[in-house]
Structure formats: C-alpha cells, structure tokens
Amino acid sequence: MAGSTLLDKIWESHVVRSEPDGTTLLYIDRQLVHEVTSPQAFEGLKLAGRRPRRTAATLAVPDHNVPTTDRKLAIADPISAKQIQTLEDNCRDFGITLYGMNDVRQGVVHVIGPEQGFTLPGTTIVCGDSHTSTHGAFGALAFGIGTSEVEHVLATQCLIQKRPKTMEIRVDGVLSDRCSAKDIILAIIGKIGTAGGTGYVIEYTGSAIRALSMEGRMTLCNMSIEGGARAGMVAPDEKTIAYIKGRPLAPKGDLFEQAVNAWHKLKTDAEARYDVTVTLRADDIAPQVSWGTNPGMVVGVDQTVPDPKTISDENTKHATERALEYMGLSPNMPITGITIDKVFIGSCTNSRIEDLRLAASLAKGKRVAKTVHAMVVPGSGLVKQQAEAEGLDRVFREAGFEWREAGCSMCLAMNADVLQPGERCASTSNRNFEGRQGAGGRTHLVSPAMAVAAAIEGHFVDIRNWP
Amino acid sequence: MQAFTTLTGLVAPLDRVNVDTDQIIPKQFLKTIKRTGLREGLFFDWRRKKDGSPDPNFFLNQARYQGATILLTRDNFGSGSSREHAPWALLDQGFRCVIAPSFADIFYNNCFQNGILPVVLQADEVLSIMKDVTGTEGYRLTVDLGDQRVTTPDGAAYRFEVDPFRKDCLYRGLDSIGLTLQHEAAITAYERRRKQDAPWLFTDIR
Numbered sequence: 001m002a003g004s005t006l007l008d009k010i011w012e013s014h015v016v017r018s019e020p021d022g023t024t025l026l027y028i029d030r031q032l033v034h035e036v037t038s039p040q041a042f043e044g045l046k047l048a049g050r051r052p053r054r055t056a057a058t059l060a061v062p063d064h065n066v067p068t069t070d071r072k073l074a075i076a077d078p079i080s081a082k083q084i085q086t087l088e089d090n091c092r093d094f095g096i097t098l099y100g101m102n103d104v105r106q107g108v109v110h111v112i113g114p115e116q117g118f119t120l121p122g123t124t125i126v127c128g129d130s131h132t133s134t135h136g137a138f139g140a141l142a143f144g145i146g147t148s149e150v151e152h153v154l155a156t157q158c159l160i161q162k163r164p165k166t167m168e169i170r171v172d173g174v175l176s177d178r179c180s181a182k183d184i185i186l187a188i189i190g191k192i193g194t195a196g197g198t199g200y201v202i203e204y205t206g207s208a209i210r211a212l213s214m215e216g217r218m219t220l221c222n223m224s225i226e227g228g229a230r231a232g233m234v235a236p237d238e239k240t241i242a243y244i245k246g247r248p249l250a251p252k253g254d255l256f257e258q259a260v261n262a263w264h265k266l267k268t269d270a271e272a273r274y275d276v277t278v279t280l281r282a283d284d285i286a287p288q289v290s291w292g293t294n295p296g297m298v299v300g301v302d303q304t305v306p307d308p309k310t311i312s313d314e315n316t317k318h319a320t321e322r323a324l325e326y327m328g329l330s331p332n333m334p335i336t337g338i339t340i341d342k343v344f345i346g347s348c349t350n351s352r353i354e355d356l357r358l359a360a361s362l363a364k365g366k367r368v369a370k371t372v373h374a375m376v377v378p379g380s381g382l383v384k385q386q387a388e389a390e391g392l393d394r395v396f397r398e399a400g401f402e403w404r405e406a407g408c409s410m411c412l413a414m415n416a417d418v419l420q421p422g423e424r425c426a427s428t429s430n431r432n433f434e435g436r437q438g439a440g441g442r443t444h445l446v447s448p449a450m451a452v453a454a455a456i457e458g459h460f461v462d463i464r465n466w467p
Numbered sequence: 468m469q470a471f472t473t474l475t476g477l478v479a480p481l482d483r484v485n486v487d488t489d490q491i492i493p494k495q496f497l498k499t500i501k502r503t504g505l506r507e508g509l510f511f512d513w514r515r516k517k518d519g520s521p522d523p524n525f526f527l528n529q530a531r532y533q534g535a536t537i538l539l540t541r542d543n544f545g546s547g548s549s550r551e552h553a554p555w556a557l558l559d560q561g562f563r564c565v566i567a568p569s570f571a572d573i574f575y576n577n578c579f580q581n582g583i584l585p586v587v588l589q590a591d592e593v594l595s596i597m598k599d600v601t602g603t604e605g606y607r608l609t610v611d612l613g614d615q616r617v618t619t620p621d622g623a624a625y626r627f628e629v630d631p632f633r634k635d636c637l638y639r640g641l642d643s644i645g646l647t648l649q650h651e652a653a654i655t656a657y658e659r660r661r662k663q664d665a666p667w668l669f670t671d672i673r
Binding site for chain 1: 484485487489490493494495497498499500501502512517541542543546547548549550551554569571572573576577580581630631632643644646647648650653654657658661664665666667668669670671672673
C-alpha cells in the first residue's frame with residue numbers, strides 16, 4: 001500500500017463528508033480573525049440570523065490598522081478607528097475572544113497564534129489573510145480565505161474544499177553564515193516563480209529545513225503564498241513540541257502527552273509520493289534581495305539587476321522592463337550599489353523574538369546611516385516585552401532605529417507608517433508589489449540581517465563578509 | 468448571490484501578467500466595513516497619472532470600454548492577498564466575468580462566492596481575443612456557463628473547464644453556508660468523533 005503524505009493525514013482526519021467527485025466538507029479546528037476581512041462576515045451572520053458555531057475555536061485581534069506609536073492616543077484616522085471598533089463590537093456581540101489594542105497579547109495575527117499555543121500540529125487553521133500559511137510551520141494545514149469563507153467557517157466550522165496537490169520542496173545542506181530562512185524562501189520563490197505553487201500545498205523537507213528554528217520555519221511557511229501555494233508545512237518534531245509546551249492555550253498535563261503521541265505520527269511516510277518535488281542546496285543560497293515588483297523578482301546580493309535585453313521570453317522581458325521602471329533601477333547595476341531611504345524590520349514574516357535578537361546583535365555598537373530612516377516593529381506586545389527585558393530596544397535605539405508598538409505597520413501601510421512616492425525601502429516583509437508600502441514606494445525584500453546592514457551602510461551589503 | 472448562467476457583454480482588456488490584488492484594490496480601500504461602493508478603488512493607482520489626474524491610456528478611463536462586463540487579462544491574475552475586496556470592486560464596476568490563462572487560488576475561489584465567473588482559457592486563445600478586443604471597438608463575447616463555452620462575434624467557440632460543484636452553485640446562485648448547514652448532523656457527528664480522538668482540540672480558549 002502506498003503511504004500517506006503529511007497533507008493526506010491531516011486532510012483525512014478532517015473530512016466531515018465527501019462527494020464522489022472529491023468535493024469535501026472539511027472541518028476547521030481554528031479560525032483567527034482580524035479587523036480588515038471580518039466586518040462583512042459578521043454583518044452576513046447578522047443579516048441571516050446566524051450564530052458562530054464554536055466561539056471557543058475562534059480568536060480575534062486587531063493588527064492591520066493599529067498605530068505603532070503611543071497607544072494611549074486615539075487613532076488619528078477615523079475610518080481605521082471605526083474598523084477596529086467594529087471588530088470589538090462584533091466580538092462582544094458574538095462572544096468571541098479578542099485581544100484588544102491595549103492587551104499585551106495583541107500583535108500580528110500570525111505571530112500571536114503560535115505564541116499563545118493556539119496553533120497546534122495536525123490542525124486545520126484558517127484566517128481571512130493569505131499569510132495564514134505561516135502556521136504550517138507546526139505541521140498544520142493552514143491557509144488564507146476570503147471574507148465569505150470567514151463567514152462560512154464562523155457559521156459552520158467547515159469549508160467546502162477539494163484536496164490540493166502536493167509539492168515537496170527539499171532543501172539539504174548548510175546555509176552560509178548569516179543567511180536565514182528568509183533567504184531560503186526568497187530563493188525558492190525566485191526558482192518556482194509567483195505562480196509555481198498554484199494548486200499545491202508545499203511540504204518543506206531536508207536537512208536545512210530541519211535545522212531551522214520554529215521562528216525560521218514560520219518565516220519559510222509564511223511566504224508559501226508568495227510562490228502561489230495557499231499552504232506550506234513542515235512536519236512537527238521535537239523543536240515543535242518544545243516550542244508549544246507551556247504556552248497559554250496549549251494542552252496541559254495528560255492532554256499534552258496524548259497530543260504529543262498523536263503529533264509524532266504527523267510525517268510523510270517513506271513510501272508516500274508527492275505530485276512534484278523541487279530541490280535546492282542550502283550552500284548555494286546567497287543573501288537574497290528582491291529587485292522588482294513581485295517576490296519572484298529576486299537575486300543574490302552578489303549579483304546584478306537583470307538586463308531585459310538578455311531575456312528572450314517576451315512576457316518576462318516586458319514585465320522586467322516595467323518593474324525596473326517602477327523601481328527606478330538600471331539594468332546590470334550591482335545590487336550592492338542600490339542606496340536606500342528607509343528600513344522596516346517587522347511583519348508576520350520577520351518580527352519574532354529571534355529575528356529581533358539577530359537584528360540587534362548586528363546593530364550593536366553601530367549607527368544607522370544619516371540618509372536612512374529605520375524602524376523596528378515587534379510582532380506582538382509579548383515579543384516587545386521580551387525584547388525590552390533583554391535590552392534589545394536599547395541596542396536599536398542607540399543605533400538610531402525607532403522602536404515601535406506591535407502591528408502590521410509598513411508591511412502594507414494601512415496605518416500611518418507609509419513610504420512616500422519614490423522612497424526606497426529595505427524591508428523584512430513579504431510583498432514588493434507596486435505601491436504595497438505606499439503609492440510610488442519601492443520595496444526590496446530582505447532578511448532582518450540584510451536590513452540591519454543596509455540601514456547602517458545606506459546601501460545593500462553582502463552580510464557574509466560584513467564586519 | 469446573483470446567479471450566473473450566460474452573459475453577453477462588452478470586453479475590456481488588461482494586457483498585463485501577474486496583476487496582484489494590491490493593484491486591483493489598494494489597502495486604503497480595505498478600511499470599509501461594507502461590501503459595496505468599492506468601484507472607486509478599482510485599479511486606483513493605475514487609473515491615475517503621477518499628478519493625480521486620470522490616465523487616458525488606462526482602459527477604464529476610455530469611453531469605448533465603459534459598461535464592460537467581461538475583463539480579459541493575462542496569467543496569474545489576482546495573486547497576493549486574500550482580500551475579497553478585489554472581487555467586490557470588480558463587481559461594483561460591473562464585471563461579472565474575468566477571463567485569463569491562469570488565476571491565483573484565493574482570488575479564483577473568492578470570485579465564485581460573489582457571482583463572478585473566472586474563466587481559464589489557453590494563453591494563445593487569450594492573446595488572440597486580446598488582439599481582437601483592442602482592434603475592434605464594441606467587441607463583445609458570450610460566456611455560457613451551462614455549456615462551458617466562450618463564443619466570439621465571428622462564431623469561434625472556446626471551451627473552458629470548471630469544477631462541477633462550483634458551477635452548480637454559481638449557476639443557481641446558491642448560498643454555500645445554507646448548503647453546508649444541511650449537513651449539520653454530519654458536522655455534529657464529526658465533532659463527537661473528533662472529541663474522542665483529539666480531546667485537546669476541544670478545550671475552551673477563553
């Protein structure tokens with residue numbers, strides 16, 4: 001008998017019923033809710049006179065619109081304020097747990113789920129947010145959904161789905177010094193393209209993936225959607241279990257032991273087959289820098305900006321020309337020659353304590369370049385608290401970085417943290433689309449280490465041989 | 468949800484690959500708590516020149532494409548964010564059908580939830596129609612969901628694939644939550660079973 005993949009195992013344990021054509025009613029264990037994609041879902045419930053099926057399986061937090069400056073002040077933008085107020089009202093009316101703006105547990109939805117132990121192996125997790133793929137780091141099937149489906153899950157605790165195909169991305173070998181999970185995932189997207197994973201769930205395997213911390217695996221899975229895959233996952237291991245143990249919402253005592261026994265079975269069987277396998281060598285991955293207007297437009301820091309003249313495929317050539325024009329870059333210029341105006345360290349991709357520790361260790365004793373404005377936005381109130389307990393905030397401040405409150409911030413610039421037209425930003429976030437960080441703004445996606453070095457030098461540098 | 472059976476309508480061309488949802492509707496329009504009125508945000512940054520005035524080269528600003536109900540575009544349309552505001556904005560502008568060689572998963576799915584039919588045609592078919600659309604003022608296509616066929620003014624027909632369940636829901640304009648609630652007993656039975664197998668998933672998080 002053919003074995004099962006990790007996806008098969010999670011899928012099969014969540015089938016409520018299925019039709020002969022494979023259309024499946026899939027049970028959803030957990031839903032995370034934020035202020036931007038939920039108001040219309042709650043409105044739909046109200047209009048239809050429906051109630052949430054399992055409030056105890058739902059956790060809400062405002063993150064996209066929240067200011068990262070002093071929380072004691074009212075939100076300056078009345079429309080943002082209203083959206084956050086609407087989330088608070090809806091959670092009160094429907095009995096859903098909310099970590100409000102002044103709760104220390106507040107933070108980016110994909111940071112707080114794992115941090116609280118809400119995210120568990122073997123579960124199905126959804127959120128009205130494409131970066132829900134983050135939670136796959138724990139061996140969960142986690143994916144983003146639209147607002148209509150947010151309403152569907154609230155009302156039924158289920159979704160109508162068909163089983164996706166499986167893609168194994170195997171990364172063996174050892175990463176170079178100061179390279180990280182961010183460089184792995186950017187290199188993967190550079191290889192498969194932004195639609196390479198469409199229709200697939202990715203399972204990341206190989207020695208370089210096993211070597212990653214849980215924070216690193218979250219960074220990796222987070223950007224699966226940037227490769228077109230709705231979900232990415234890593235099979236749980238002892239690191240996963242150690243991370244979960246003792247977290248506020250994680251199972252305790254006997255239940256924990258029982259859960260751990262089940263989690264040990266969550267791996268792809270040796271004889272199972274993926275629909276497709278892609279392989280990379282970790283040793284070959286240089287620190288990555290995106291140069292264009294989608295995350296697949298990325299190269300190593302030791303390379304140059306592509307030259308459209310050398311591209312034969314008409315589509316790629318045209319898209320490259322357009323991207324270079326928007327980004328204000330010339331063909332063949334070295335990546336290290338790109339000077340920057342802003343640095344953003346934060347987002348659901350790279351705002352966890354490990355990211356901040358690494359960034360602070362590189363910033364220590366140095367100064368942000370006079371031409372650069374740099375900010376650090378922790379992923380949650382608890383990450384901020386932990387960082388401050390370790391003195392990281394002081395390191396950042398002394399180096400000239402701003403130290404902010406938790407939220408999505410300049411990853412998508414829905415709050416007041418916005419790039420001005422033409423400004424160029426080294427960002428640890430996940431999307432470099434036109435206008436993503438502000439209309440006319442230019443985003444280069446990098447790891448936290450690369451962002452710190454760029455802040456200090458005023459341009460990109462190869463951190464493998466940086467002091 | 469409005470049902471989709473057949474549609475004959477004016478076609479508007481967006482000749483770009485990888486159009487992401489940040490372009491379809493930028494973030495400043497996501498602060499609304501309504502589903503309607505999002506037309507203003509549709510392709511907001513592309514509709515305007517740097518000085519803020521309307522860009523006459525952008526298709527939505529051209530008289531010949533006013534009233535279009537079918538959007539013809541290129542590969543990987545709707546990549547990026549899960550924002551359902553993207554199909555809501557398209558719908559608010561009057562689009563009921565998007566034709567492309569490929570779509571991003573979440574966007575594709577969101578279309579079906581809102582009475583919009585996303586049609587996948589071969590890349591060469593899209594390019595050929597694109598040429599005709601730009602070359603012929605008032606170019607209209609007929610999209611028949613029942614027959615899964617797109618028909619051009621000169622009678623050429625292109626067949627497309629669509630998942631039978633999604634097709635049925637869209638064709639009849641069904642409320643998918645209502646459909647799922649018909650299986651309430653199965654959901655309850657599942658929960659009872661699951662609680663035995665994985666009791667740690669049923670602790671109260673409050």
